[in-house]
Amino acid sequence: MVSKEELKKYLEQVIALEKAIKYIYETDAQNIWRFSDFNFYANKYNNLAKKVAELTGDYDFITVFHEDKLGNTFDTLPAQQKNIFDSLLANVLTLRALLENKIGYSDSEIENLKNFLQSKLRPAVFDKPKKEKDIQDALENLLIGRGMNKGIDYDREVGRVKISSKEVIPDFIFPRLGLALEVKFCNENGKMKKIIDEINADIQSYGKAYDSILFVVYDIGFVRNEVEFKNGIEEGQKVSVIIVKH
DSSP: OOOHHHHHHHHHHHHHHHHHHHHHHHSOTTOTTTTTTHHHHHHHHHHHHHHHHHHHOOTTTOOOOOGGGSOOTTSSOHHHHHHHHHHHHHHHHHHHHHHHHHHTHHHHHHHHHHHHHHHHHHHHOOSOOSSHHHHHHHHHHHHHHTTOOBTTTBEESOOOEEETTEEEOOSEEEGGGTEEEEEEEEOSTTHHHHHHHHHHHHHHHHTTTOSEEEEEEEESSOOOOHHHHHTTTSTTSSEEEEEEEO
């Protein structure tokens, strides 16, 4: 049986390769020849993919490139080189998802995200917030500062979920983690009950499309008893609540 530590070692290498490939996309966008090193990256991917396939036995799921058929820098056009890179990135992301699933990566990453936001969100909100969007903006800045990429690692106000005749949209989604995140702003007396009602409705809605739901409640002095507030919400479901005090 393959150890999780061994799989984590390869996951780190896959993530490093993913970052290197994305860097090529982001650097010198006007240079149409920036994908000319496709052979080098395809070889790196193939080596990792073969090792992971040997460890996990997922030969049917993991694909590799036929390097002898890719051509080289001098007999391929820029559009062909980019197509190879596009395919390469897709395969790297698939390999990463496979490893994360084997390790149980999403659960530990969600826990890491919860701890991160619990400790970092309050210092990131410099002035007393006036509206929920202020909290959402601060949270997104933290995600960016953590090295997360919008549209890849997370997204904001996308991922519609259709419920009967209406659609609901989470504040943030983390596709690789199967996670929806909602921000709630407790800024006045009597709002606590309304937020709890909203959370219960959100659980019913987002639970149909996401494996896990995280609620970040930003409180400016109205949540007196955190245990009482969370009571019954987190119980028996993949639902988490963190309360951040201003």
